[in-house]
Amino acid sequence: MLLDPLRIPDVAWSDPAVHDALSQRDVGALFRRIGQMVGASQTRIGAAVNLEQGYVSRVMAGRKITSIDVLERIADGLRMPDEARMALGLAPKDHSCHLDMALPPRQRQSGLPTNRSWREDLRAAAQLWEGDVNRRDVIRQVAFTSAGYTLPALRWFTAPPARAVEQAGSRSVGQPDIETIREMTATYRRLDNQYGGGHARAAVVRYLHQEVTPLLDNGRYETSTGRMLLSAVAELTQFAGWQAYDVADHGVAQLYLTHGLDLARAADDAGLGAEILAAMSHQATYLGDGATGIDLARAAGQTARRAGFTVLAAEASVMEAHGHAVVKDERACAAALHQAEKTLDRADRSSTPQWLGYFDEAYLSAKFGHCFRALGKPAQAERFAARSLRMDEQYVRGKAFNLALLATAQAQQGDPERACVIGAQALILTSRLRSARAARYMRELQAELAPHRRQPAVQQFIRRVDAVLGTRR
Known part of the structure; x- marks a missing residue:
């Protein structure tokens, strides 16, 4: 029937x-x-x-x-x-x-997540770049799911090591090609820190599609060069995901981060893999899934410790702490923060890769502040937020975040006038950024100040936020 x-x-x-x-x-x-x-x-x-x-x-x-x-x-x-x-x-x-x-069954092997070749990883990443450049709905309408991070993380730990990364293409690929990709990545990172993820995201994706894809498709290289090439491409792919995260394209960001992790595995780059796992943790926790954030941070920490990357291990611990704070586990949060502080104290920063240059004492203080804010402890959050402002001025977006964090902590302690003064500084920086995260922090400050809206300073500040970000419905 x-x-x-x-x-x-x-x-x-x-x-x-x-x-x-x-x-x-x-x-x-x-x-x-x-x-x-x-x-x-x-x-x-x-x-x-x-x-x-x-x-x-x-x-x-x-x-x-x-x-x-x-x-x-x-x-x-x-x-x-x-x-x-x-x-x-x-x-x-x-x-x-x-x-x-x-x-599919043909891709399973011995209970492992996949035995996908590095060429298949490259092909899948290239399809993502192409679809993103062409604004295909199937890419742009993908929704973020915490479960979407589980398989890539499991694959990172259990998939067999990549075989020889070599190719006999028509174009010789050497160190200058790899350095060009790394220099472009460093340039885009500087722009990202100063203007937000929305400023150059389209340019990054076009570069991946138009310049990197032909190099991968037609390149000729032996294994040592091939792995360095994949590592450079993985880093740029991860960065593109970070930009998408910053502008709240969370499903797209997830796609880029998972492909970046696959490429880092193919490149046998444990340090970059740990950094990408930490970025996944950062996104999951930001979106309110502290439990997934904790799991991914622990995966990052385990990878970092195995590879001997002490600074990365410290970063993983503070990411884990933030996850614990979001799920309101104060004791576990304190233990992870203590571990992060101890680990960073003994870290050798002389060989820190460029993609980890942002992680320093000021960044650590900011994460401490976010943890205490999530735990409902504004006095402690204010202390660490103030400390986080002893930072490198090139990180404009980071400073906007830290000022908003400080102002929010002041508002939560019943000091709206000081919050408006600090909030105004954060708003000036936010107005120069194309960053959904920066805008969200300003909206959260605006909400904290709402009970004090009868005060002239607060009224003026709320109007200024609406003028910059648009009136909320």
Whole structure:
């Protein structure tokens, strides 16, 4: 009968077209392929997933679905196994399910997440850059999910080491090519610190697509050069993810960070891998998932300690502390902060890579301040926020963050006038930035000051924030 339960054979979930549709969250392609395989009409598919036939038709014609609730309904209606659910970016029903099941059977090996080659990692990253440059909806409408970080982190620890990274292309690749990528990355980092992630993000993505992709596709190099090349590309990919995070394109940021981690693994660059895991932790905690932030920070710390990167181990500890603060575990937060401080004290900074140059005592103080703010301890937050301002002035965005943190702590302690004075300094810097994070911190300060809105200084400050950021509805 027309509305009989839709019976999808198990083999369908191993179909390459189905897996591609799931991994790209292309529900229209998924519906079309399922319909072909089982002979199901749009009406029958709609009945199975509790959606109107007209809506199913629009999805199959190209309408994108980004709502997690709708995706969950579709997964339940199609009785997706856990491997298919995770490929779609949803949590498994059976939480003990091995995360490698999110990949097709031909990519599984001995219970490991994947035996994907470094060339496949490069190809996947290049497809991301191309899709981002061309503003494809399948890239730009990807939603962030904490579960989306679990498989890449597991793959980092358990996938076999990359084989020889060598290629016999038509163009010789040498150290000057690699140094060019690193210099471009350093230049973009300086712009990012001074003007925010939105300032040069499009330029970074175009550079990856137009300059780096041909080098990877046509390059000729042996293993030592190949690994240095992959490391440089991984760093720039990670940085592009950080820019997307700063402008609140969180799903896109997640894609870049996970591809950056895969490339760092292929390059056998443990230090960069630890830094990317720490960035993943930073994003998860910022979005309110402290538990995932803790797990990723611990993964970063374990990687850093194994590789002998003491500064990175300190960074991982403070990221873990922030996760504990978000979940209100004060004791664990204090222990992690103490560990971070001790570790940084004994670190040798003489060989710190450029991508870790920001992590110093001022940055550590700022993270302490954020932890105490999350724990509801504004006096301690104010003390560390004030200390964080003894910082390198080139980090304009970081200074805007730290000033906003200090002002918020003052507002929380019932001193709105001082908060407005410091907040005005933060607002001047924020007005020069293209940073959703900086704007969010100003909005949070504005909210803290709202109970004092009868005071003239507060009224004036709130109007100034609205003038710079736009009036909130």
